[in-house]
Amino acid sequence: MRRKILMGVLALALPAGTVLATQAVASAKGAPGTPISCTGFSGTVTFGAPLTTAGVATSSKTAGATVVSGTGGNCSGHGLTVPGGLNIAGGKNNKLAKTDPRYNKTAGIKYVTGEWSEFAASGGTLAKSVKTINFSIGGTPVSFKAKSASEVIGGACGSAVGFQINGQVKSGTYADKSATVLACLVGDAGGTATGNFGADYQTAQGVTSATIGGASNATL
Secondary structure (H helix, E strand, O other), X not given: OOOEEEEOOOEEEOOOOOEEEOEEEEEOOOOOXXXXXXXXXXXXXXXXXXXXXXXXXXXXXXXXXXXXXXXXXXXXXXXXXXXXOEEXXXXXXXXXXXXXXXXXXXXXXXXXXXXXXXXXXXXXXXXXXXOXXXXXXXXXXXXXEEEEEEEEEOHHHOXXXXXXXXXXXXXXXXXXXXXXXXXXXEEEEOOOOOOOHHHHOOOOOOEEEEEEOHHHOEEO
């Protein structure tokens, strides 16, 4: 029987410069006996640009960096951390429509960043954006390499919104290298945020950060 660990604090870099972070499932040789409970996931995700419906017009082709801090969790007594947190460069910004009154070719204002629509469409590109995430379980370094991704609205995230990334564990003594990351954002702040990311999804204006938790706590 495969022995699985549910690890709860990995980050996902979105093309718009947004990042999520939460739980990963991996099989590990020498891991605690099953079932394994991972709880206490925490962290703050600061988006590269405030999330709004219209976004912010910019001359930059690339979105600002996103920062994940205060990340941590516990897997059956084994502490989970992302040493030093995560600072991930933003992806490509969308092009601003030439009919948009904010478009200004002379000033170089030809792009838009921080759109909710771009956030919503990011699931399919997350694996390429994330690439590799390094973390630690009980002081042992582990490297996760992303292969594919999709958006999760509700479902495994409950009332929250998140993303699932499938990949492989590339380091450590793992009998089964397959792994899955489920990223759920539960709280939020900034602008018209109500403190509930799921409720504010695509409607709140100026959301600057989100928190990790909720369905991130699980047992396998």
